[in-house]
Amino acid sequence: MPTEVEGHGAFVLQAGPTEFTVVPGLGLLGTSLRHRGREFLVLRGQAEAVLAGHTTGLPLLAPWANRIGGDTYKVNRTRVDLSDAPGLHRDANGLPIHGTMIGRAGWVVDRAEALNGYARLSARFDAAAADEVMASFPFPHEITVGMRVRPGDLDVTTTITATGRRSVPASFGWHPYFQLPGEDPADLRVHLPTGDRLQLDDRMLPSGEEETGYSRKAPLVEPGYDDAYRLRANHRLLTVSGRSRQLTLAMDPGYEYGQVYSPPGERFVALEPMVAPINALGDGLTPMVAPGESYRARFRITLL
Structure with missing residues (x-):
């Protein structure tokens, strides 16, 4: 299972016709x-883009x-000033x-193995x-990620554990970029969940308004997306489909929000599970x- 991607150590998790490659470094x-x-x-952008802080x-x-x-x-009595914090990435605003x-870098892989019918990897990062x-983010914690591949699916479990004396605000997420290989872009459709669509201002921050009961199936190529949703019970699916292929991202209740991102004219779509809404730290809306x-x-x- 160990391999390399652009000179970085990697692991390939394979189960039947499905394989996933992950690079801890x-x-x-x-x-x-x-x-x-x-x-x-x-x-x-390959590894160069990631090292420059791009998703x-x-x-x-x-x-x-x-x-x-x-x-x-x-957060509680802790005020955090980011103006001179190192390692930050900033948007256009x-x-x-x-x-x-x-x-x-700094991830420790505790386990990587292929078993009967599936393969799995477990890794941890000591943020403290x-x-x-x-x-x-001066809240000591450890992040543990478990990844499991079975034929036709990838399962990712993320855990944060508060390792210090302070409570830790939970606000993590993932930002996968998907494509449907072999599909005509004109045939691609995004299926948005029944939920509450957050209205965003010109800086892409929640305005406080919501469009309740929102649900939609629409073309991917036009008009493009950068939409945020509060998910509802039993409606935690984000899907992109074509004529012969489909990809679905299903979220457990730990993810209460989802983001859909695809610039107009692009063939990819990011379906993003999020624990908390945009600006959750600023608005005090994180689980603790x-x-x-x-x-x-x-x-x-x-x-599929």
């Missing part, structure tokens, strides 16, 4: 998801996913985005020992993990 990045010989992940493939977004609405936030774990992570406790969230990708 690039932030535990998923670089390939193949089923019956066809590639379903998009790795724009591609299947990256973990932590300690927070998406944007924070400014350079300060407060200068807002901190997607945490500090993209492309980050990473000064650059703590500079913008008490010292010694854990928060766990799982999603599954199914390929």
